[in-house]
Amino acid sequence: MTDAAQSPGSEHLRCENIRVSFGGVVACDNLSLTVPRGKIIGLIGPNGAGKTTLFNVLTRFQEFDSGHIYYEGRQIDNSRPHHMVHMGLSRTFQNINLFGNQTTMKNIMTGAHNLMGDPFSAMFWLPGARKREKEAEDRALEIADMLHLVPELESIVGTLPYGYQKRVELARALASKPSILLLDEPVAGCNDEETAELKDLVFKVNRQMGVSVLLVEHDMSMVMQVCDYIYVINFGANLAEGTPEEVRKNPDVIAAYLGDEEDQA
Amino acid sequence: MAQITQTNGLFQQDDSARDRLNAVNACKRRFLRQDVTATLIVFAALVLVPQLPFVKGWMLSQASLAIIFIIAALGISILVGYTGLVSVGHGGFLAIGAYTSALLTKYYAVDLVVGIIAATLVSAFFGALLALVFLRLSGAFMAIGTLGFAFFVGTVVNNVPIFEGRDGILLDDNVVLGMEIGDFGFYYVSIVTLAVMTLFVYCIVNSGTGRAFMALRDSENAAMSSGVNRLLYRTLAFSISAGITGSAGALNAHIVNYVSAEVFADIWFSVDILMAVVVGGPALLFGPYLGGIFVVMLPFFLEELADFAFIMKGVVLILVLRFAQQGVGEVMFRPIQNYRRRKLMEAGGAKVD
């Protein structure tokens, strides 16, 4: 990568005119967005707007009909899901995806898979691999400490409450030393205290470690507080974008969310 | 894994909750230690078998056979227990290992040790090759695919002249490091092979590679988002699994110095290996030990009813699948586990349900 691609504010992750349809349902209709390096970008929209679908496209879990994805300026349309973390892109899932009958520690350690080296030196416990394993363990403990997961390190994650599992997932995503983090509703189902804590944490990860973040979240107070820039989508299409201030005042956005509330009422 | 039901109070972040959690966690770590300890005890017992005064020749060969099944089951545990894939055709790899070593020792007069290593590598190679076919199939189709592979190996062994079909190949006495070895010597070769393979499986399972296998077993999406290359690691698991089982095949060829299609084209081999690991405990180190010994010893306990061994095995399998899905090994550890948990949780002041 050139220095320009690594400098703060330069384009980190970008997608252009992404279109995804499931049979007749168009989940994404020419969606475009850019995540600049070192920024926290919000992606919001009413239920069913296509946020998760776009997320899955960006992380290559979802095929798309047309459009392009760029990572640090390089086109990654044909990358596979397991390539992403090796490039520095880590994600969490809206519906938690964990290794349910393994311990918290194992879950976090697996998140550091990209730093493990080749499978042969790992399985024969060669010195270099053991050293990396030790480093991964130390890092896992550090992350667990940051997320208040230390008492649960040896617990089976499937038996932990929802809020804990959300944090284990975030811990697993952080274990890979990502340079960009994609979070799909990280505070859904968390209580106020946990939400406040996670909000601080996302902020810390971004400001102190310089990790770019793309955040999908329904908790508006969190989105408005932590995001540098927000994209609003509705019915699979870009509706508005701007700073939190601008988005909050945008009449289209207000209408979309009010409409959503009327639907639900 | 032992499931410990936790009360909600456990998750408050005060100090007493922390103590209680530490108690629970210490208990869980002991579970892993139990697995290794139980394995070491059975291993030590197997080492001592030839020293016992009442052990006769047939007992020794029976113990050798048990070791062979334990190794084969260790091999399949990598697949079934840790990677979450099923093979109903591992007898095919047992045969590949057996004939590799048999042909090499017969026609090239190689050392038994070389034969075993070659059998391991050749089986691992075929395992990797076949994985590319099997892994395209999913679920039941993959199981049927592996079964087809075992039949295919049987057909080849029966019909390609070099394998000498049902007449079989008679081998010379076993030679290790230039010395001829008898039954006792062979027994210790089996023991060393078992030790190496057990250590190997332990190292794999407790490494990043093992974590990648288990990740694929537990959640493909989470595994892929962690960067695990599904095809690479599943192929690797298949290859390792086939290699370990192949080494068992080599031992099985040299135990009576005779290989024939009658023995190695038998599909029940595949079923027995799979059964050993499912009954013993697929994701335990101790599981293959328990299951391997069970499968070999059952006909003896049944004595003149030995013909009913298949029915008995079927009954046991159904009972295990119904009542102990993690295998008998896990159930055996449970009382000690519960006792410890109770003591530890009482120490931590928690209510035990």
Ligand SMILES: Nc1ncnc2c1ncn2[C@@H]1O[C@H](COP(=O)(O)OP(=O)(O)OP(=O)(O)O)[C@@H](O)[C@H]1O
């Ligand atoms: N695999 C699928 N097959 C068919 N339709 C799908 C599939 N996945 C999503 N959809 C549809 O695509 C649309 C967008 O869904 P998506 O999950 O991306 O929304 P979202 O913005 O994440 O919503 P939420 O806020 O509820 O999570 C919805 O109408 C949904 O029903």
Ligand SMILES: [Mg+2]
């Ligand atoms: Mg969603």
